[in-house]
Amino acid sequence: GLQVNDDVIVGLDIGTKNIRVVVAERLEDGGLQVVGIGKSSSNGMRKGSVTNIESTVSGIHGAIEAAEMMSGLDIDHCTIGLGGSHIEGFNSRGVFPISDKGRTNKEISQSDIDSVIESAKAVVIPIDREIIHVIPQTYTVDRQHCIKDPLNMIGVRLEADVHIITGAVTSIKNIILCVNRADLQVENLIYHGLADVKAVMTKDEQETGSVLIDIGAGTTDIVLMQDGAPIMTSSIPVGGIQVTNDLAVVKGVPFDAAEKIKIFEGCCWPGFIEENESTILPAMGGMGPKEILKSEICEVLQLRMAELFAIIKNKVYSVTDGRPLKGSVVLCG
Helix, strand or coil: CEECCCCEEEEEEECCCEEEEEEEEECCCCCEEEEEEEEEECCCEECCEECCHHHHHHHHHHHHHHHHHHHCEECCEEEEEECCCCCEEEEEEEEEECCCCCCCCCECCHHHHHHHHHHHHCCCCCCCEEEEEEEEEEEEECCEEEECCCCCCECCEEEEEEEEEEEEHHHHHHHHHHHHHCCCEEEEEEEHHHHHHHHHCCHHHHHHCEEEEEECCCCEEEEEEECCEEEEEEEECCCHHHHHHHHHHHHCCCHHHHHHHHHHHCCCCHHHCCCCCEEEECCECCECCEEEEHHHHHHHHHHHHHHHHHHHHHHHHHHHCCCCCCCCEEEEC
């Protein structure tokens, strides 16, 4: 295949259930065109952390090979999406005195902006965690708040409010190790939730105050966007697997059967089901197949989803003090 150059972007998402690769080429107008995708099942991950190196490496190989076949490119580098319950975000503030540029006025330069962000990063972070992103929210010049870009403004004191996203050092190192073992260089690390926001949230939604909820198999990521920047990122160790487990336990069927029923017959809002709609539970353990009302399945799924959304609501409210958000709730996953 062709050698991959700078105009090719490869994204790798190592999930609890699937490993996915997308290959895109940069077009002359700055847009992107997807030229290949690949997918394989993931058996060596749990809640965003590696539990089995070999399984994860072979899963990455499988997904990459599929993407190479489709795109006709040799893939040797990638950007990894990080997610899972080891990710934590928090807000911080930095302060920096504007250095005198030898003139009477003190214009804010790019290096002043870099310094104030460095100062916001200078918080005590536990030794087992590392910073993945530092995202500026707003700046304050002297006493003027809510400045988006302070470059070249005149002032004496610059403050920055930032959102810092951290992850567990060992989780990140093990993911990078797996990717390297699959003969790939890691170009970039990006938190899943931010990638989701860029992909599925409009500029307006990011400005007015919206919540992104990405429901994965093992974890659910939440990003609260306000004024164009995240003000909360969080991950809850609840996902599709818990829903399937509930169904398997309550209805006494094997996990794989419950997964199929969930995907093909599942619904978590009773309004979508006709009154006596039913489906068949597969035969197992000497019992024949039996009929079950879809409303019974719905009951199990609805309880778990209601619980998940209640947790999310509490997390969001703790940041917004219960003030209503003007934007949307955007679901993906």
